[in-house]
Amino acid sequence: MILKEILIVKGYKARTIQLIRQFGTLYDTHVVTEVYDEKLEKFIMLDPMFNLMIKNNSIYMNANELRSSYLYANNRYIIQEFKGNKVAKYNNYYVNYLSLFNNVLIVKSSELIGFKRNLMRIPIIQKYVNSKYYTLKDKDIKVYAILYKLLYFYIPLFLLFNIVVITFINIRNRMKRRN
């Protein structure tokens, strides 16, 4: 994310990508950065942990292209590591580096700072202020996306509406009784 901020300061469009090997585990995850290449009209991936970029026929790839290539296209990619003795090596990583690309999520971070970050916990409101992930349409992930919206937005909204209506009716009935 530091790389992303530096790239933004330099005037590039950059974003953070969350990689998750398998949903349901917090352990085998990784974060990379992507920067928008105006010439190619697409994002390309940069991994500051291993100081590497991924190429396919001399064109740099993004995380999603690597995912597709790794999963469906017979590994058509070249991992380009740049020199640097002090940088960790991806092939020495504790888990197969490419398996981390099973799930590729674009991270939209919340701009709230300080105590305002607590707003992200409140249902309904959090829809507008919380950090968010974006991913390409996927049947498995669709279930989680729907559940989150349903349980943290639509159901609380429905319950809140009912509470307001019931309270309003009770107050009106009391007023009537008094009169």
Place this chain on the structure above:
Amino acid sequence: MLNKFKNIYYGALIGIFILSILIISVLKVNNIWMNIDLIADYNQIVDVGKYPDNNKLKIILPKEILSSDVSFEKDIKKTLSYVATVINGRYSSNPNLTGYQKLKSILTQNGGGFVVIWL
């Protein structure tokens, strides 16, 4: 009759509330409680937020990193290598952590506490 219906209705609302909390708890325990939006075009999401004071980075970054090269590819590689070798000290055992510590304090002050974990 109306009163009986009212009680059933209230019961249903309380039931929905309890059920929601239970499902949320189960999803949280299984680490699948995530705010996800599904998109059709991978490159469409450009505005992903930034730290309000990220211009402070200009104070601490070396000039050669801030100045852009003519070639996009060169510039990106230069910036990537800088972050990987100079700033990223956690995995590289780089004794020169000054840049990393400075960036960490700036980002922490701006609500980016978790950022430094995921360099």
